[in-house]
Amino acid sequence: MTTAQQAAAQAVIDGPRGSLYGPFVPLLRSPELMSCAQRLGEYLRYRSAIGTRLSELAILVTARAWDQPVEWAIHAPIAAEAGIRPDVIDAIAQRRAPSGLAADEQAVYDFCTELQRDKRVSDASYAAALSQFGEHGVTDLTGLNGYYALLAMVMNVAQTPAPASSAPPLP
Incomplete structure (x- = not known):
């Protein structure tokens, strides 16, 4: 993984989801999109x-x-x-x-x-x-x-x- 992919993956793992799964695996191919999407999803799903x-x-x-x-x-x-x-x-x-x-x-x-x-x-x-x-x-x-x-x-x-x-x- 690139440095950007590693950082994006770690942010998902460290968040409330606790692991990298489902849509975040294919989204990892675009780490900035994945990072933006997972932050939106974290709000929508949990708050x-x-x-x-x-x-x-x-x-x-x-x-x-x-x-x-x-x-x-x-x-x-x-x-x-x-x-x-x-x-x-x-x-x-x-x-x-x-x-x-x-x-x-x-x-x-x-x-x-x-x-x-x-x-x-x-x-x-x-x-x-x-x-x-x-x-x-x-x-x-x-x-x-x-x-x-x-x-x-x-x-x-x-x-x-x-x-x-x-x-x-x-x-």
Whole structure:
């Protein structure tokens, strides 16, 4: 590795992730991009204005939209630990709308589904998200979608294999 790659890799290892895995392996080919991306991801994943439970829901919707097995394998178990019900996780995996969501979960699901599918969000979904999370939260929710779409693209291009996981693979 170059000096820049070594520094970028060490920054990921020394951060809350604790190791270099998933998207950070192919991103290492562009150490400055990896460094910028991992700092953005560290904020979105660990300190987002919508909290871990809802961030993980957004990540799952994005992983499913991009058919991304690494993101799914990593985040489905985290989402379950954070309080996303197993039937909700399964419905997203099966490309079905989950039922019985809490209002905040429904706002995230609708916002993310529309953004990933339609490349925009309806006024109704925006208003629901704004009511639940405020402008800061809506901005972070949008950022979560963009960041995890970036990682999905990187791993899909690199054909990154999914790690072992307690979550069933995407169908």
